[in-house]
Amino acid sequence: MNPAQFTVDSRLDGDTAVxxxxxxxxxxxxxxxxxxxGRYTGKGxxxxxxxxxxxGLINSIGISLLLQIIEDLRTIEGTVCFSDMSKFQIDxxxxxxxxxxxxxxxxxxxxxxxxxxxxx
Amino acid sequence: MSTELKRAxxxxxxxxxxxxxxxxxxxxxxxxxxxxxxxxxxxFLTNKGAILDRxxxxxxxxxxxxxxxxxxxxxxxxxEGLASFARNEPCPLPAALGTGVxxxxxxxxxxxxxxxxxxxxxEKFTADPYTAEDFELLRIIAAQIAVALNNHSLFRDxxxxxxxxxxxxxxxxxxxHDTLQAFAAAIDAKDAYxxxxxxxxxxxxxxxxxxxxxxxxxxxxxxVAGYLHDVGKLVISNDLLNKKNPFTQExxxxxxxxxxxxxxxxxxxxxxxxxxxxxxxxxxxxxxxxGYPDALSQEELNDGTRILTxxxxxxxxxSRRAYREKMDIQDALNELKNxxxxxxxxxxxxxxxxxxxxxxxxxxxxxDILPHFDRDSDLxxxxxxxxxxxxxxxx
Numbered sequence: 001m002n003p004a005q006f007t008v009d010s011r012l013d014g015d016t017a018v019x020x021x022x023x024x025x026x027x028x029x030x031x032x033x034x035x036x037x038g039r040y041t042g043k044g045x046x047x048x049x050x051x052x053x054x055x056g057l058i059n060s061i062g063i064s065l066l067l068q069i070i071e072d073l074r075t076i077e078g079t080v081c082f083s084d085m086s087k088f089q090i091d092x093x094x095x096x097x098x099x100x101x102x103x104x105x106x107x108x109x110x111x112x113x114x115x116x117x118x119x120x
Numbered sequence: 121m122s123t124e125l126k127r128a129x130x131x132x133x134x135x136x137x138x139x140x141x142x143x144x145x146x147x148x149x150x151x152x153x154x155x156x157x158x159x160x161x162x163x164f165l166t167n168k169g170a171i172l173d174r175x176x177x178x179x180x181x182x183x184x185x186x187x188x189x190x191x192x193x194x195x196x197x198x199x200e201g202l203a204s205f206a207r208n209e210p211c212p213l214p215a216a217l218g219t220g221v222x223x224x225x226x227x228x229x230x231x232x233x234x235x236x237x238x239x240x241x242x243e244k245f246t247a248d249p250y251t252a253e254d255f256e257l258l259r260i261i262a263a264q265i266a267v268a269l270n271n272h273s274l275f276r277d278x279x280x281x282x283x284x285x286x287x288x289x290x291x292x293x294x295x296x297h298d299t300l301q302a303f304a305a306a307i308d309a310k311d312a313y314x315x316x317x318x319x320x321x322x323x324x325x326x327x328x329x330x331x332x333x334x335x336x337x338x339x340x341x342x343x344v345a346g347y348l349h350d351v352g353k354l355v356i357s358n359d360l361l362n363k364k365n366p367f368t369q370e371x372x373x374x375x376x377x378x379x380x381x382x383x384x385x386x387x388x389x390x391x392x393x394x395x396x397x398x399x400x401x402x403x404x405x406x407x408x409x410x411g412y413p414d415a416l417s418q419e420e421l422n423d424g425t426r427i428l429t430x431x432x433x434x435x436x437x438x439s440r441r442a443y444r445e446k447m448d449i450q451d452a453l454n455e456l457k458n459x460x461x462x463x464x465x466x467x468x469x470x471x472x473x474x475x476x477x478x479x480x481x482x483x484x485x486x487x488d489i490l491p492h493f494d495r496d497s498d499l500x501x502x503x504x505x506x507x508x509x510x511x512x513x514x515x
Contacts (some may be wrong), residue, residue: 026137027141028147028151028154028155028158045232048146059133059134059137059162060130060133060134060137060156060159060160060162060163061137061141061158061159061160061162063162063163063164063165064158064159064161064162065158065162065163067165067166067245068167068187069160070245071167071188071245090125091126092130095123095130095247096127096128096130096165097129097165097246097248098165098245100244101245101246
């Protein structure tokens, strides 16, 4: 896969949308990730898991897009969980002071379990 | 690695992102600015950001990109007031930018002594305050954005100027062609039998030149030569031009002066096209060296002259004159063919026949020659004749 070609896949798991960004989240193409989240929230979905297993680089543009998704979910009192992030990605979020504002899980299944357990 | 070092690396990386977005090819200015806004909001961890530029013409602020600042009302902004903020110094967002814009930071953008716009940032997502390090980074980023906006503005000014110049050029060109046509009408009006002759010669010449693959600039040159080739007839008396009886040798000699007169009249004009003067002076020269006014050899006759000569002769043959009836198209084509090598060039004749053949077959969107044929011309016979000549000359 060409990392410059950013794509987004998704699926619905019960009342939760699981979204799979693929490629580098470092340019305007990343807006499709925000749009995909918006597509689900537009249908009334308020729980979203972003699986970053297929995403290598996240730069300042990517961080901006993630903040927008988090803000959009907050506006509708929804919840977004991040999963399958690399250590580098988690370190970046930690360094930016964002970890305490995010729900990050090692695996998608754990994020789904968290969202399904009614804890949100 | 310490958090401070990691943060410094992230900031350096953000600056690199910014440079890449500003200088990236293939994306529009709007896309660049949108990307730059993402870089800024991602760097300073805010969901609210905007980039506005100051329009040089009306002095007003215009939003180039924004997110989260939906209430922003640049029309309310006092541009002079914004420009009065200290250069390169971030300051709190003024309420004048619109009700409900909330708290945040405003960074004026300057290039040398010119105020080019502002960057606005909302409160941080983490609710942390902006630090001195943030402001230092913002100054660097703002300087880059200011230069980018200024460059875009300069480019836009140049582009507008180019458009205006292009418009003026087209206007002048139109006036020029209108003048040419008026001139040609004056020439043709002297001789009742040559009405529209100059226009037709111009059109036929253009059709041949295009068939030969000439570029647009050179085609325009031969078009002008076609219109002006007989301008010298303005000096020759109407009585002589419209004489019905056979000409005396003296009269023939006088009429033959029209090509040198034409050349003399236009010689003061500095045409932007090559060889217009030569084409006009030599449109009665012949390949066998027996033409006038200079009895040039065929090596001395350029393609433009050869085209004009054939176009002029064809129109003369197919037009009525005071002293003779007009030839039909078939006879004129046969006459041209009979005069190949002595008067007309094979290659030019071939191109003429090909373009005429295409016009008859409807292969050209805007025919130049066919509209001047008599309505009762037998196109089937003409097409057959053309095919024969084309075959013969192509061998």
